[in-house]
Amino acid sequence: DQQVKQNSPSLSVQEGRISILNCDYTNSMFDYFLWYKKYPAEGPTFLISISSIKDKNEDGRFTVFLNKSAKHLSLHIVPSQPGDSAVYFCAAPRSGAGSYQLTFGKGTKLSVIP
Amino acid sequence: DAGITQSPRYKITETGRQVTLMCHQTWSHSYMFWYRQDLGHGLRLIYYSAAADITDKGEVPDGYVVSRSKTENFPLTLESATRSQTSVYFCASSDIHRGNIQYFGAGTRLSVL
Numbered sequence: 001d002q003q004v005k006q007n008s009p010s011l012s013v014q015e016g017r018i019s020i021l022n023c024d025y026t027n028s029m030f031d032y033f034l035w036y037k038k039y040p041a042e043g044p045t046f047l048i049s050i051s052s053i054k055d056k057n058e059d060g061r062f063t064v065f066l067n068k069s070a071k072h073l074s075l076h077i078v079p080s081q082p083g084d085s086a087v088y089f090c091a092a093p094r095s096g097a098g099s100y101q102l103t104f105g106k107g108t109k110l111s112v113i114p
Numbered sequence: 115d116a117g118i119t120q121s122p123r124y125k126i127t128e129t130g131r132q133v134t135l136m137c138h139q140t141w142s143h144s145y146m147f148w149y150r151q152d153l154g155h156g157l158r159l160i161y162y163s164a165a166a167d168i169t170d171k172g173e174v175p176d177g178y179v180v181s182r183s184k185t186e187n188f189p190l191t192l193e194s195a196t197r198s199q200t201s202v203y204f205c206a207s208s209d210i211h212r213g214n215i216q217y218f219g220a221g222t223r224l225s226v227l
Contacts, residue, residue: 006156032214043204043218044157089156093214100145100164100208101172102216106156 003027004092006105014113019077021108023090026071030092034102035064035075038087047088048075080112117141120205120219128227133192135222137205145208146188147172147216148180150201157204163188195226 005024013019023033031052036044050057050064050073057064063076077084087109091102118139127133137146148160159172161180169180177199179191188207192199202223206216 034214036218041220043206043220045218046215049215100210100214101147101159101162102214103159104149104157106154 002106003030004090004103004105006088006090006108008108009106010109010111012111012113013080015082016079019075019080019084019110019112021075021077021088021090021110023073023075023105024071025073025092027092028071032093033064033066033073034091035062036089036091036104038089038107044089077110080110082112082114085110085112118205118207118217118219120203120222122222123220124223126225126227127195129195129197131195133195133224135190135192135203135205135224137188137190137219139186139188139205139207139217141207141209141217142185143207143209143217144185145210145216146182147206147208148178148188148190149204149206150174150199151204151221152201160190160203192224195224197226200224200226 003026034049035047037047038044048059048062050066066073087107089104089107091104094101121136147162149157158174163169163182166185202221204221205219208216
């Protein structure tokens with residue numbers, strides 16, 4: 001049972017426009033979320049996170065929004081740049097004693113077209 | 115160099131052979147993890163370790179063995195490789211003082227023929 005879902009396998013956006021990547025979760029116990037970025041032939045790198053006590057967290061061009069009632073979060077990239085082309089994973093720590101484990105979505109491949 | 119390194123980066127082996135993938139981190143992080151990435155599945159946790167000599171199963175542990183005799187090393191062994199274990203394997207580590215942020219190695223691409 002996948003507890004973190006990224007329903008869009010891919011997304012194409014023009015350079016300079018906004019990219020919106022979506023993530024849904026099923027476990028209402030999740031209280032912290034992370035986004036990772038992955039380039040080909042490299043490991044994932046941490047991008048941005050959000051705690052459930054907030055509904056927004058911003059870091060430069062990257063903003064994550066959390067809608068707890070809808071169990072939905074989204075990553076906004078404004079403006080999008082060709083270097084943002086990568087696979088983006090959302091993740092959440094499993095609750096309870098195994099909280100240092102992360103459960104990942106399947107990822108969304110973003111292509112930013114020059 | 116500081117960080118988390120995996121070796122080898124690429125490995126081709128045959129069905130039935132034993133293979134060990136290495137992972138080394140220089141941060142003295144308590145937690146270490148092994149994931150596999152497959153098309154359509156994202157990242158799935160194989161095994162993790164909370165400290166030296168403490169390991170536990172993740173989501174897909176069958177066919178794999180881990181050990182952690184030293185904090186900095188966390189090798190993953192495929193005891194008898196199968197074609198279904200063809201995948202990209204990532205090692206990661208995290209520090210209890212930085213919450214749940216995990217830092218990943220560059221990965222090992224394994225092909226089992």
